[in-house]
Amino acid sequence: MNMTLGRLKVAFLGPRASFSHQAAAESFGRTSAELLPHITFADAFSALQQQEVDYAVIPCENSTNGSVVQTLDLLADRNDLYKDVKVCGEYYLTVHHCLLVRKGSYPSGWEGYDGSITKLYTHPQAWGQCELLLSKYFKGVERQDVSSTSKGAEIVSKEMEERSAAIASRFAADFHGVDVLKENIEDRADNTTRFLILRNMRAERAAQLELEQPATAVTTHKTLISFAIDHSLPGALANALLIFKAHGLNLTSINTRPSLKRAWQYIFFVECGRTPSDENRDAVIKALNDLRHVTEFCRDLGTWKDQLGARI
Numbered sequence: 001m002n003m004t005l006g007r008l009k010v011a012f013l014g015p016r017a018s019f020s021h022q023a024a025a026e027s028f029g030r031t032s033a034e035l036l037p038h039i040t041f042a043d044a045f046s047a048l049q050q051q052e053v054d055y056a057v058i059p060c061e062n063s064t065n066g067s068v069v070q071t072l073d074l075l076a077d078r079n080d081l082y083k084d085v086k087v088c089g090e091y092y093l094t095v096h097h098c099l100l101v102r103k104g105s106y107p108s109g110w111e112g113y114d115g116s117i118t119k120l121y122t123h124p125q126a127w128g129q130c131e132l133l134l135s136k137y138f139k140g141v142e143r144q145d146v147s148s149t150s151k152g153a154e155i156v157s158k159e160m161e162e163r164s165a166a167i168a169s170r171f172a173a174d175f176h177g178v179d180v181l182k183e184n185i186e187d188r189a190d191n192t193t194r195f196l197i198l199r200n201m202r203a204e205r206a207a208q209l210e211l212e213q214p215a216t217a218v219t220t221h222k223t224l225i226s227f228a229i230d231h232s233l234p235g236a237l238a239n240a241l242l243i244f245k246a247h248g249l250n251l252t253s254i255n256t257r258p259s260l261k262r263a264w265q266y267i268f269f270v271e272c273g274r275t276p277s278d279e280n281r282d283a284v285i286k287a288l289n290d291l292r293h294v295t296e297f298c299r300d301l302g303t304w305k306d307q308l309g310a311r312i
């Protein structure tokens with residue numbers, strides 16, 4: 001990252017020691033960026049829209065548990081609250097979860113665990129990443145959603161009466177002063193969360209910075225576009241998707257969220273990729289122009305350099 005400007009501000013889901021904190025620290029590691037915790041993803045989006053921060057690092061999907069629907073809902077922006085927020089980068093973080101308990105509460109460790117935990121805390125995304133352990137040892141145990149994995153660790157560090165545990169990182173255990181009862185409890189060793197790096201398109205500070213990306217032989221550019229179609233028209237979705245093909249944009253994922261205008265109507269999120277060339281330089285602009293004719297609305301949510309190619 002180019003560091004010719006003042007100290008950058010980067011929003012992430014807090015409290016500190018969440019996976020989002022780790023992703024923000026790693027993706028802005030070579031800068032002296034100020035990393036600022038926010039209690040919800042919506043708070044981070046608002047801070048970005050209001051230009052209180054330069055960037056936000058927000059999880060969007062996990063390789064085991066799929067899409068982070070809260071993030072899709074914010075990107076859907078049904079009430080035009082975040083109209084200047086766009087994706088400008090991505091970061092893949094390998095996510096290893098631990099079962100955390102209050103300091104000293106299980107002195108004989110996991111080997112001597114007696115089944116006495118009565119309540120579990122974590123972020124909603126984490127349950128589905130640790131189902132094998134949960135279904136084997138914690139069947140019927142109350143699961144309490146909290147705003148982040150680190151929030152769960154913080155609660156457990158303070159809870160005196162209940163026999164509770166949190167699912168969070170080793171980093172969160174150290175930060176909140178709790179014990180790791182069992183580590184690597186994720187179902188799959190390759191458990192990875194993809195974070196989007198967002199910026200405000202009107203903010204000049206962020207616009208002048210270029211995110212440094214590890215060199216790959218051929219770097220794909222990814223683009224995210226949201227749109228809605230008239231569901232009563234046969235072929236409406238097919239017509240929209242054919243536009244991507246016509247402009248050489250390779251579809252890599254499609255997500256949907258309810259439109260909240262009518263039941264069973266959706267906002268589509270299409271992610272597509274292209275290897276930049278002289279021929280396809282304007283492909284996204286042209287595709288958006290064509291999409292406007294066949295959709296009820298469409299929105300360009302940003303273009304950034306693929307980082308998956310750099311990992312495999």
Ligand SMILES: O=C(O)C(=O)C[C@]1(C(=O)O)C=C[C@@H](O)C=C1
Nearest residue numbers: 018019020059123125148149193
């Ligand atoms: O709760 C956290 O620690 C987060 O940063 C959020 C989040 C997510 O929403 O996906 C990030 C990574 C993991 O997948 C689990 C939780």
